[in-house]
Amino acid sequence: MRPGDSFSILNRGKVSFDADTFSLLYLPIIGRDAFGLYQLLRVFSTGKISHFLEYLDFGLNPFIDALDKLSGIGLVRVFDQQPGYFLEVKSPLSFEEFLADDFYKQLLISRIGENKVQALAQKNEPNALEVTKKFHEVYSVKFERSSKLDQPEKFDLTSFKSIMESQHLTFSNENQDILSLYSLAEKFDLNWYELFKAAEQTANADKTLNIANLARTLAGKSEPVPSLSEFPKGFQDLIVISKEVTPADFLSKLKQQTGGFASQEEMKILNHLTKQNIADQVQNILIHYVLIQQEKSSLNSSFVNTLANDWLRHKVYNAEAAVKRILEHQQKAEEKQKNNKNHKNQRKLVKKAPEWSNASYVNTTSAEDIAKFEQYKASRRKDREEK
Template identity: 30%
Template sequence: MMPIDTFRYVKNNQTSRDLDNLTQLYQPIIGNDAQALYLYFQSFFDNGNYDHKVTDILNHLQFGAPRLNEALDFLTAMGLVALYQTVEGVYLVKLNSPLDREHFLAHAVYRKLLEARIGEVAVKELEYVLPQDVTNQSKRFSDVFGHVEKSASAKTVMSSAVQFDLESFKRLMQRDGLFFKDEQADVVTLYSIAERYHLNWFDTYQLAKKTAIDGEIAPKRMVKDRQNETQQTTTTSFTESEQALIREAKSSAALPFLEKIKQTRRAVVTSSEKQLLKDLAAMSFLDEVINIMVLYTLNKTKSANLNKPYLMKVANDFSYQKITSAEEAVLKMRSFTERKKSPSKQAKPKTKTNVPAWSNPDFKDNTTPEMQAKLDSQKQGLLEKLRKAGE
């Protein structure tokens, strides 16, 4: 939003004033500006009867457009506000009520965000607590509305928001030996990835397992993998050998790929080479790119062992060039090879110089004793002629 823009409220969108949950649950996450903006929208809600200027908000809240837009980002990200724009350029503001305490804390990602701000102990104090000896006497939906269930053929309506089952995700992690480096930060990132690429919690787990580094969840590699999936396939033609290499690089993890190459050279993977593969993964390279770099390095150095300095030079160049797929890596390697095969520049013709050859530090004197005696005789003859001419 810019100060000159106009906005109006969505009709019939009056929300409840739940200041307790807004302050206790949302405010530590969204900040004071976003909370103030949300309360402003609630207080000045007019059922969409009038258009308003964004300058009205800025004047009332006493901050500028950058802070306003940052506050809007937090409100829309947390589902408290939905922002639309008409073809005429007018913004529409739709307000949503804050989640109640039970549903907010049951949302795995929201809970992690709140714990990151105020700590796990403080969040624990906000939970609903029921006595241990109580039994639930509430009726189920099907107990009361069973006739509706029988006649209805439509599928159950689910919320459009991503439902991320963190507990099931963590159970699979425990089964497969995966772990978080920073659970609070990683859970938030996983939720963002799931939302951005429209993944359910199981698809997100499969992606996390595929891109993990020695069992550690690697969100950056997850993002790069999904970016490769969404990018259009390059139209550049590859040779049959390049296509075979790309297929092999994409179908194998880095360590098994290196082991296959080592077997053909009657060698084994060393511990330092395993660590080198982990270092490349930590640079957020996908296995398919690491495989191309490894093969190129082994072929270039004509060795059964990985040359770390050379491989890291290639990796640094790949990182700078933002190479993220096997296709891009093969094209880069092709350019390296073509550049090496290109004819070198013709040697520049030697220019004449007055500098004597013997002044060159690499000059070698190949004069024989007989030649030296003749030169000495000629020298004496010239000196004798100069002496007589001076008399």
């Protein structure tokens, strides 16, 4: 987007606008630049992007940031058709609609605080009998049941909080957690129940939501999984098995094959990995790597934790990614070993250093030779002075 690009408002004059609602509810969220830009979008029809910059007295980057804030909160839609843009301005929610929406309400709380939002939400009801008619009491209309399959399902915070309570889960920071849940539901296209199941699996040991782990897990699941055919045959079988058994059973069976047994300390290590939200299938690959490929007799907490941290940093969330990480590590180790071998085999031509540079060198010059050299230096100085 450049100052010289043209713009055209698609629906000028078709926007309902309540200045009080926009100032009290939207301004704290979108900020002054976006607030001013929205006012111009309501009255402009066509022109250049530079017109906005001149009226608002700021540069292109603040303009783009303000436009993004408006589009992000649903107040404008932007269509790129070079050499210009089409803009559709959307009407703000009414006062009641805004405060009845859990997401917008939480967003406003994050800006001005819960007490102020509660004060804004207070309604002055008259001390009188309400005689307002219901719609069905006045109008006789036959409704056809419409399908909602083609409409995106909005995140249902009420249902999410209800099931949280039934499962004794709590928020770590309610306001920030709720905003993050809305964002994750939209980003990964999840309904409230799908998001809850993921949040439940990634919760902290004290039953509080761990939004960071939740986001990391969802991001991992959204990554494309490589085909089994991309891995060596032995690893293909390992990947399949890793998804069928629990880490405790997998560890016990491997130990039995070697005539050993799973110790209490090893079970504690597995419990710790689970608390770090490392998937069972990833734990099984880790167990196999330590006991079989590294030929360790048992799991060592220090070694396992180092490996687990490395995998988490490299977004290893499934068995395929774990095996891929192992193969990458093996390839680097082989290349390093090969380079070291080549380095040792190379013969370097090194110029022989003078004997006097050796620390063990002993000066055997005679007194007579030293006297002659001093005499030579004196004669050279005399010659230079005469010149």
